[in-house]
Amino acid sequence: MSDFTYDTGYMQHLEQSVRRETQGKTVHRRRFLQVLSALGVSIGSLSFLPSARAQQSELVVANWGGDALPAQRDILAAEFVKRYPQIHVAFDTTGPTPGKIKALVESDNVSWDVADRNLLSALELGRQGLLEKVDESIVDINAVPSQFRTEWGVGSYFFSFVITYDAVRFGSTPPRTWKDFWDLQTFKGKRALRNNVEGVLESALLADGVAPDKLYPLNVNRGLDKVRQIKAETIFYSNTSEAQQLLRSGEVSIGSLWSTRAQGVKEDTKGRIDYHFNEGILLIAAWNVLKGAKNVKDAWRWVALSQDPYLQVALLKKLGWGPINPAANKLVPAELQAQNPGSPENIARQIVVDAEWYARNYFEVQNRYLDVLAA
Amino acid sequence: MSSSFLTIDSICKRYGLLRALEAVSLDVTQGEFLTLLGPSGSGKSTLLAILAGFAEPDQGIVRLNGRDITRLAPEARRFGVVPQGYGLFPHLTVYENIAFPLRVRRSRSASINGRVRQVMELLQIGSVKSRLPRELSGGQQQRVALARALSFEPDLLLLDEPMSALDALLRRDLQAELVRLHRQVGTTFVYVTHDQQEALALSDRIVVLNHGRIEQIGTPRSIYAQPATRFVANFLGKNNLLQATAAIGPLGRLHFHWNGHRIAAGVTAPFEGPCSLTIRPEAIVLTKVGHSSQGTKDRILGTVVNHTFHGASADVIVAVGHESLTVTLTAAASPPVPGDEVWLAFDAERLWCLPEADTISPAASATSPELAA
Amino acid sequence: MSASSPRSLHPTRLAESTGRAVVVFLVLPLVAIIPMSFSDTRYLSMPHDGLSTLHYWRLFSEPAWRDSLLQSVGVALPAACLALLIGLSFCLGAWQRQGNMVRLLQILMLGPLIVPGIIHAVAYHRALSFIGLFDSFAGTVLVHAIKGLPFVVLSVSASLSSVHPATLQLARSLGASPAQALWRTLLPQIRYGIAAGFIFAFVTSWDEIVVTLFITSRNVITLPKQIWQSLFLNLDPVVAALGSLALLATLLALLATSLSGSRLRSLPSPNTIA
């Protein structure tokens, strides 16, 4: 009852079959393309791609849009162009979901180079052969502690799921813990949770009284039962911008949001919506470089650039990205520490997500989570 | 006999500016076959709809056995209706169509079965009872519609141009059938048609309607022989209408002056002076000049200008001065050809005249045939 | 009691008012977007302090919106032409043919209309990745053309069915060459069907979102995709402005068709099965 078992045998089998399948298909595709070219049709001519965009000297960064776009553009891209003037940086804000990454890698048209994802995804997608391995000649992997990196990605910043609430509504007694979040009697109003299981189970188990250091391996059944309790009063959002909007419009009184976006709504609403790091679920963001991307080298340059302590601090200021490079911590001004998910005292109040656990169980658990939502 | 079976009293009906019916009054006798005859737009279908309860008149009353039924719901009237195009329910079989009135009245199923069989036998449609309407010929559909309307033994049967969709041959057969049926069931029939031949063949009485008014009511013979208005004279069969003057001779005999000729009549007329003289084409005898004639003295010389052969009969157009007459010949061995000079003689008993101004009120026209007779 | 009037039946009146209420329900959300589109705030609301045409201008001046408008036209035009080419070929070829094979082919041609959008999405997501046309204009045009094909087939074959079967032979016997017979006798008779098919195919592409979400990423951002993205950021009044313009265009088109004797009768809508 207590454990959700790791079926490693199944995982390995899955990995292998996925790999076999992708490789097999590549052969098929290549043959297909050969046939086409024998017929005098070139794929390039079929895609009508604007030539400027297809140029080698362009680095395409995929992110989740919203507040992230201007910040990444003004801080990271501006600096990148300064260092590598021949390269143009373009953004795609449509959201780098695993499905899109898979589709791009499997087509010959990998139009993204680097995607703003996290360490869990680096493990999952990397094991499926969808990501490039870290180019250690460009990226200094030792810039981050070893638990914050994997074969396919290096942690780029901290962010966390934090309790975000309507400060005007709750006045002097805001919700402090996930227990409060689950307490519909004391804290009236709708809740917002992400329709992705990452972070949700941790919140639920903490609300149910599990000790923070006893969380992993997650007791999935118990966590999902806890989610069921507030399901009727909860809106499950798919995109964080949606959650911001729900809070802004008053449709929801408490939400579990990425700290980076919680800061955004706080500023938007001049503090009407507030958040804190207490019991935050800390995740490690990581840039994922797509397998076969047009510009792998520049992609790793981008990753290396984002490790720069000064830029990390700038991004903290602008977006609330918690610097993951220990060298940056010393540079963070005192007034910014409060909104830094990676500050020592905030880390102490939070729970760090176990990427390995998710990499092994994500498929299964995500579907069971959906099951609970749909039932 | 004194109180009518069905009385229609001063019915008016308007559709916007269009006057469909104006002050129409009419008595229907129990058991008779009454035909409402008129061109399209004459108001006959509107009158039928009011009788059936599909429409309400703006003014006037409909009485059945003295009881006001003007606003009675259709299902409470017990009138059978055979509409234009039959109106069979396309989703029901022949049997179920006929059984419909009985089912909605919640009759016992045994009695339904017996009655439906009876009606199907009456109309000889037993062999198609489980077919759907679309699988039937036009004539069969017609019979089914009749059977359905009769199955619940209605007090009155309303038929709206029931034969308009049938070809000429079938129509003649069914006319005979309808007359037989009427005699057999004894129900009062009110029949709407624009076909004067049909009206003449079927009816006990005909009501001629035009522009929402009754032009004339009478037996087929009286309406044919003694039309009350120019409209009726023209609408029922071919007719020659001549501008003439009526005069009463010394012996009280009526004669007409037309086109410089004097024509003696075998009828009396209520008036003297300018009139429309009507002569049916078959009431004119035509003799070729030069042949030994019957020696009629009232004969008029004319010239044949056209000849149309119809099989059993032939129509000949004869010019007399500036006017022309149509003459119907039967079984002429050597028909006249255009250019022939011919003698015309009129059957004095079959002459009729209408006042020139045609101002006779409907009420007056309705009584005129009796006067004439 | 039994003398109840035959016309004014109570249930009928109830049905009439219910029917009217349903029509109001159908139109209500469309009408509601008009005032929202004149909102003077960046977030969705009814106008507070005053009216503003800001969002209409943004539609044509903000690069994201302007580009997606252009891209939508750029995809919908060739897609509709392609759909017309395939559909017209099929209809002309299958004209006057009988038999189960033709019937089956006709149903197949309607497939893209019937099969749920998500299945197309999955199929093309994979197929376009396979041939390397994922996130390309060519791929999008192709898929949109296939989605518009049923409408071309429906409207062209409908108008062909009222053409006299001996039209071409007749024209030939009167001295026309085959090409002349086609150009001068057959095509003019079905020109409204062709036009309707083209319009529906165009609108299908213009409106397509489910499959587009799955087969595009960065290069192709059509208008519906732009709307989809913006809806997650905030309920941007630009969408209301866009909807109001679409409403206006539809009303004008409805008015025009009803004035012109409704030759281009409204077929069922080309909306995707969402």
Place this chain on the structure above:
Amino acid sequence: MILPSAIALGREFAGARFQIAPVRGLSVQDGLVIGSVLVLIACYLLPLGAVVALSFLVPVPGIGNYWSIFQNATVHAVVGKTLWISSLTVGLTLLLGYITAYALVQAGPVARKLMLAGVLLPLWISVLVRNYAWIALLSPGGIVNSILIRWGWLDQPVSLVRNSFGVVLGMVHYMLPYAILPIYAQMARIDSTLPHLARSLGASPRQAFIRVFLPLSRPGLAAAAFLTSIMSLGFYLTPAMLGGGKTVMVAEFISIQVTETLRWDIATTLSTLLLLVTGALVWRFSHLLELATAKPKT
């Protein structure tokens, strides 16, 4: 692939023979059909076929995917939810659609034209815009809530979207025109004198409706049911936008498997089953297709 038909057309314009007369065994008409069908096969049937094939091939060849789908509790829940929401919305849509079509038939010419315009209008407005409008109207901070509160009918705003109610509302709104139009087309075809006639034959208004009008309008109703059922099974956008994440129907579930969890086995197997159900419905009710796409008389 478009080539054969293009060639055929070109030959046509160049003055080659058209119709009947064979060109080396194949008439130009044959060429047109074959060409367009080849395009359809290459650009449509192959991609769909690949989905079906994949469901039998990934991760291991066989029917294992189907076996595990039938035992998968999540799939059960999702399919159950889909069936429940679908039947609810189809039922509501048919009921309202029937009444509205009836009102259309009964209405005078001007009222009918206006009502028909109202029915047709939503068809031309993107479903995205319509869902947007629903959110704007019905969310707790939305227009309807603020009006109801101002009038004192409500103390607390109620959530009318981002739940199953919102999904049903949005779906019914989407499908209503597709139900009204075929039903109305069929009703307009009914000889309007028949119900009157039934009454003259003794039927009460109710009997006339139940025994005559209803059975005669049934083909339209069946066509509408067919069309809306197919639609409701594959609904994606409306549940995704108005469901608040809780109304996960088959289509959205498939999409999550493709975009999030990369479970192509589940996605293709469910797609194949959905395709099968749709195909079976079409096969069984293809005679209704014509009716379902019939144009209403205006």
